[in-house]
Amino acid sequence: DQQVKQNSPSLSVQEGRISILNCDYTNSMFDYFLWYKKYPAEGPTFLISISSIKDKNEDGRFTVFLNKSAKHLSLHIVPSQPGDSAVYFCAAIPKIGSNYKLTFGKGTLLTVNP
Amino acid sequence: EPEVTQTPSHQVTQMGQEVILRCVPISNHLYFYWYRQILGQKVEFLVSFYNNEISEKSEIFDDQFSVERPDGSNFTLKIRSTKLEDSAMYFCASRGGLLYEQYFGPGTRLTVT
Numbered sequence: 309d310q311q312v313k314q315n316s317p318s319l320s321v322q323e324g325r326i327s328i329l330n331c332d333y334t335n336s337m338f339d340y341f342l343w344y345k346k347y348p349a350e351g352p353t354f355l356i357s358i359s360s361i362k363d364k365n366e367d368g369r370f371t372v373f374l375n376k377s378a379k380h381l382s383l384h385i386v387p388s389q390p391g392d393s394a395v396y397f398c399a400a401i402p403k404i405g406s407n408y409k410l411t412f413g414k415g416t417l418l419t420v421n422p
Numbered sequence: 423e424p425e426v427t428q429t430p431s432h433q434v435t436q437m438g439q440e441v442i443l444r445c446v447p448i449s450n451h452l453y454f455y456w457y458r459q460i461l462g463q464k465v466e467f468l469v470s471f472y473n474n475e476i477s478e479k480s481e482i483f484d485d486q487f488s489v490e491r492p493d494g495s496n497f498t499l500k501i502r503s504t505k506l507e508d509s510a511m512y513f514c515a516s517r518g519g520l521l522y523e524q525y526f527g528p529g530t531r532l533t534v535t
Contacts, residue, residue, distance in 0.1 A: 340522050351426070351513050351526035352465065397465065401522055407478040408453065408522055410515075412465040 311335045312400050314413035322421055327385040329416050331398030334379065338400040342410070343372060343383045346395045355396075356383070388420045424448045426527035428514050434533045435504055443499045443530045445514030453517040454497045455524060456489065458482070458510040465513065471497065504534045 313332045321327045331341075339360045344352035358365040358372045358381065365372050371384045385392055395417050399410040427446045435441050447454050456468040469479045471489055479487075488500045497516075501508055511531050515524040 342523060344526075349528070351428075351515075351528045354523045354525060357523060407470040407472070408517065408524070409455065409467045409470055409478060410457070410465075410524060411467070414464045 312413040318417040327388045329383040339403040340401040344397045428527035445497045447516030451516035455515040460510045
């Protein structure tokens with residue numbers, strides 16, 4: 309049951325360059341999307357989110373793009389910093405009334421090299 | 423900055439024993455959740471809790487699992503008779519009333535031997 313897919317298990321980029329993390333979903337009932345960052349031995353930390361009525365949301369170095377027709381979203385980090393090295397999870401919430409439970413992807417390990 | 427806390431950080435137990443995992447959600451949050459992550463797998467939803475009752479539970483959350491908010495601050499997950507396959511990281515999360523974002527605790531690593 310892979311309703312949220314992150315097909316790249318890992319990504320390596322150079323410091324200062326752009327990191328692009330991708331996420332696809334299959335359930336058209338998903339209405340809200342979130343990105344979480346996770347360091348080892350810690351819980352997921354909320355990064356940025358986007359509603360299905362938008363196609364872009366920006367917060368500092370982080371921008372999330374949503375292509376609803378393609379059921380695809382991406383997280384752009386620019387410029388990437390070594391401290392961004394972590395596992396990034398894409399998560400989705402169904403439409404209102406669902407208790408807002410999160411459905412996660414498997415995650416992408418981002419490594420930013422100095 | 424307010425945060426979700428969880429205790430213990432690591433719990434080792436024998437198969438068949440009962441365990442209670444504890445969480446203190448962010449104080450003004452109204453919605454509470456438990457998730458788990460088996461090593462190498464994705465984070466999975468277990469249960470959501472609102473207004474002192476379970477609002478939704480997954481197939482994983484069978485009769486061996488229960489949740490409780492015994493007072494105004496703690497939120498607990500009990501596993502009555504642990505199995506080997508219950509070994510996982512268990513994350514508690516909470517959410518305020520107006521926002522969708524859930525805030526996670528650091529997790530409890532449960533090891534069942």
